[in-house]
Amino acid sequence: MSDRIFAVIWALLCIGGLIVGWQIHSEYSYEPVGPRPFPVVIMALMLLCSLMLLVRRPEKVDWPSATTLRRLLIMMLALVIYAWSFEWLGFALATALLTATLGLLFGARLPAALLSGAFLGIALWYAFDRLLDVTLPLGAWLPQ
Template sequence: MMSDRIFAGIWLLLCIAGLFVAWQITSEYSYEPVGPRPFPLGIISLMLVCAVALLLRHPDTISWPRRHVLQKLLAMVIVLLMYAWGFEWLGFPIATAILTVVIGMLFGATIPAAGISGAVLGILLWYAFDRLLDVTLPLGTLLG
């Protein structure tokens, strides 16, 4: 479709502009061996590759999704809004576990599989961010 190519062209131009902006990033003091520049350059470069791939691909025929797909998308948006609303008082592990369970169920997971993956994901992600990466995440009123 032409809209894909228009979007990809605009995205490509924004990525090129973003690369110029990211190249200008400097820090007054050296807190890492490579500085703050590589992460934005890497992310924007990946986006640029995706924009080029979108420009060069053969467009698919598009059909409107069925009603149940739109209902699932609406349910996912509502669940994500509830996640953002309850993130602090529920805490990261519980909120993430609930989010994972609901999204798993929307994608057809069984209740035990969604429950186990939600609990494991909530705990492991909290541990990875809070303990390994030193990103403080709320535990909520129940756990904290």
């Protein structure tokens, strides 16, 4: 029953989000379609998911094991630290550390996690900063 209550509340919030998103207008056009489609599409997808949750037949769900809960807690903590240290450490280093941590949580060995974290941090920084021209922070520890 609690999943149905959640689905109804979430659907109402999504409808409110759709109303707010539809009212978004920009003084100037900086994208071909404007700023409205992204929030409207996201809210519509979330509304669809909440409606699917509302009409589905409930199944018996068991609580996850203590190991799984501990991993989820560590993952949430890693994401909070990533958001907190993003500007100070810079995108590349913060992303490398987050990727290595998540790799270790999913069973990677330490050298593989560190190598893939470093590669992903540098590759994503290059892709966003150089190819897509999205300015990302280098970090407070690097000379600007």
